[in-house]
Structure formats: C-alpha cells, structure tokens
C-alpha cells in the first residue's frame with residue numbers, strides 16, 4: 340500500500356562541514372524505504388569519503404563526469420533519469436549560485452541542469468553567507484524556479500558563530516523528502532488525532548500513566564501530513580519530535596484531551612484516536628503531595644474517564660472515525676467488538692505487548708469489509724499503510740454520502 344516504496348532519489352553532497360550529516364541522512368531516507376544514490380562534488384570528498392556513503396547506500400557513489408562505470412559516458416544524464424527527485428544536502432552558497440546560473444562544470448551541477456525531476460535543496464553555510472543579499476537573491480530565484488528549499492535552521496555553527504545557516508537535521512530532511520514523495524491522497528482533508536499516553540494526577544507530584552511512547556501516533560501524523568492532510572494533533576506527554584507541519588496541542592489528562600478534541604471535532608473530516616487514554620482517573624487528586632502515614636495501605640478512589648473516541652463517533656454528523664485497539668489476547672474478536680460498540684469506521688488492532696514503546700508494529704485493520712493484516716514493519720511504514728487505507732475508505736464513504 341505504501342507508494343513511496345522503491346522510489347529512487349539522488350542525494351547530491353556538496354563541500355561543507357554539514358556533509359557529515361549526509362551519512363545519517365542516507366540512513367534516515369532508507370528507513371522511509373527510499374533508495375538513495377549518492378553523487379558528490381570534489382569538495383564534498385574532502386569532508387566525507389565516498390566509501391562511507393557507498394557502504395551506507397549500498398550503491399556506487401559518483402563524483403566524476405567521466406566515470407567509466409556509466410557505459411555511454413553520459414553520467415550527467417543517466418543518473419537522474421529514473422529518479423523521483425534530486426536532494427542536495429548540504430547545499431553550499433556556491434552550489435546554490437551555480438544552480439541559479441545554470442553552471443555545469445562538474446557532475447552534480449550538470450546533473451541538476453539536465454534533470455527531468457524536481458529538485459530539493461537543504462542549504463548549510465555560515466550565517467553571514469546566508470544573510471548576504473547575493474545568497475538571499477539566489478534563494479528567491481531558486482524558489483521561483485520551482486526548487487524546494489528546506490531550512491536552514493538557526494543555532495550553533497561549525498565556525499563557532501550562532502545564527503541562521505545550519506543544515507536541518509537528517510531526520511527532518513528525510514521526513515520532508517518522504518512527504519514530498521508521498522501520494523497526496525488526503526489533500527485538503529482535516530485530520531484530528533490523539534496520541535501518546537495520558538497522565539492522571541494523584542497528587543501534586545504523582546500520577547497514573549502508561550507505557551505509550553506516542554511513536555505510532557506521531558508516525559501517523561507525519562504520514563497524514565505527507566499525504567497532504569492538515570493535521571491537528573492532541574498529544575499526551577511524549578518525547579517524540581513534533582511532526583513538521585502539525586498543529587500540536589499538548590495535554591496531560593484524559594479530561595484535557597477530551598476538551599481539546601471537542602474544540603476541534605466540528606471541523607474535522609477524519610478523527611484518529613491513537614492515544615492510550617486512561618480509562619480511570621483519581622476522583623479527587625490531592626492539591627499537595629500526599630504524605631506517608633503509619634497506615635500500611637492507601638486507597639485511591641478511581642472514577643471512569645469519558646471515552647473520547649466513542650464521543651466523536653456518536654456525534655450527529657461524525658467525521659470518518661478511526662480507533663485503535665490494544666489487546667493482550669483474542670485480538671481480532673476484541674477489536675471487532677470494540678469497533679461495533681464504539682461505532683467507528685475502522686479499527687487498527689495490535690497486541691499491546693508487541694506495540695507499546697517498540698519501533699516496529701504489526702497491526703490488523705478491521706472495517707465493514709473484513710480484516711486486513713499488515714506485515715510487521717517499522718512504525719513509519721505501518722503508519723503510511725494505515726493512512727493509505729484510511730484515505731481509500733474515507734473517499735469511498737464520502738462518495739456514498
């Protein structure tokens with residue numbers, strides 16, 4: 340179901356200190372099932388070796404126009420022909436100037452000029468170079484020419500100065516490239532979703548929570564953004580990086596999560612409840628830290644939390660509603676019972692012991708048409724498959740209305 344699988348890209352590396360991040364970028368693109376073919380300028384080889392990138396990408400690395408490995412000596416044409424996009428990371432100020440003027444004096448610049456695919460550029464340079472009017476003119480021209488510019492970020496620089504010009508982190512570039520390549524099956528669609536655990540206070544310092552990391556929910560948010568959706572993410576405490584482009588509302592308790600969802604639900608086309616919401620909360624949390632007493636027991640009185648997913652699905656005109664079922668046994672039966680009881684369009688079922696906190700997941704999707712099993716895979720891949728299925732079912736449901 341994942342359409343970016345087997346998409347090939349050229350990663351062009353130019354000569355800047357940030358070239359060291361290109362090694363990590365090859366890995367992170369690989370995580371997104373993107374096949375990376377590296378081309379380097381001569382200056383880039385002064386910062387990182389082609390051998391490293393060859394080992395990481397699993398393909399020969401090209402640096403020279405006259406490379407004998409390309410049979411017809413047309414490396415500058417051949418290398419871009421079956422590629423979905425060329426990504427230049429890092430892109431130096433000099434290389435961007437070359438792109439603006441259409442220079443073709445080495446393999447990478449010639450490849451860019453002769454390309455028949457889109458170009459993405461991640462600049463990396465000293466802050467003064469970035470702010471120089473010449474660079475700013477070049478950036479504006481590249482954007483006019485349809486080139487996508489990623490970053491740069493602000494922060495500490497290799498030269499010891501601080502400011503704008505740092506290359507984005509490898510993960511951020513990989514996410515942006517994956518989003519660029521993903522089919523836009525949810526263009527114009529507003530997705531509201533919950534993710535992560537909730538935290539139910541016991542007193543001023545303690546609370547009840549669970550082992551959910553937020554990984555699956557955040558991966559689904561990224562996949563939905565990649566598919567063109569506008570995403571509002573209501574998240575319990577999670578240390579996951581915020582998905583670029585998501586409107587994030589941070590909450591702690593189930594009650595706060597419910598309020599945030601109620602606020603946005605009217606405008607949502609799709610609701611996805613990924614959060615591991617606590618079913619119970621402490622009836623009256625103590626304002627101050629509860630002190631230990633001589634009694635050997637402490638009793639907490641728990642009362643049920645509202646079921647956010649069931650509330651959304653029960654609205655007069657509910658959005659297309661997707662729930663998750665985390666079970667420890669009888670997965671399919673329990674999940675299907677949950678789907679019917681909560682009246683949701685689709686349930687994503689997984690075994691809690693396999694999913695919570697892990698990097699991989701194995702899920703089954705249950706809707707009116709039956710059960711579809713997805714193979715075990717990294718959560719990013721599973722998320723894209725889930726989003727693809729949601730998009731298909733959402734469009735079909737919309738047609739029927």
Ligand code: CTP
Nearest residue numbers: 612613614616644645646647648662663664665
């Ligand atoms: N959910 C919710 N609000 C709750 C509890 C659960 O929105 N108070 C949502 C979850 O986000 C998930 C789905 O309901 O999409 C199922 O959650 P799960 O914990 O598996 O099921 P429960 O309904 O809590 O049932 P049980 O714990 O008995 O399995």
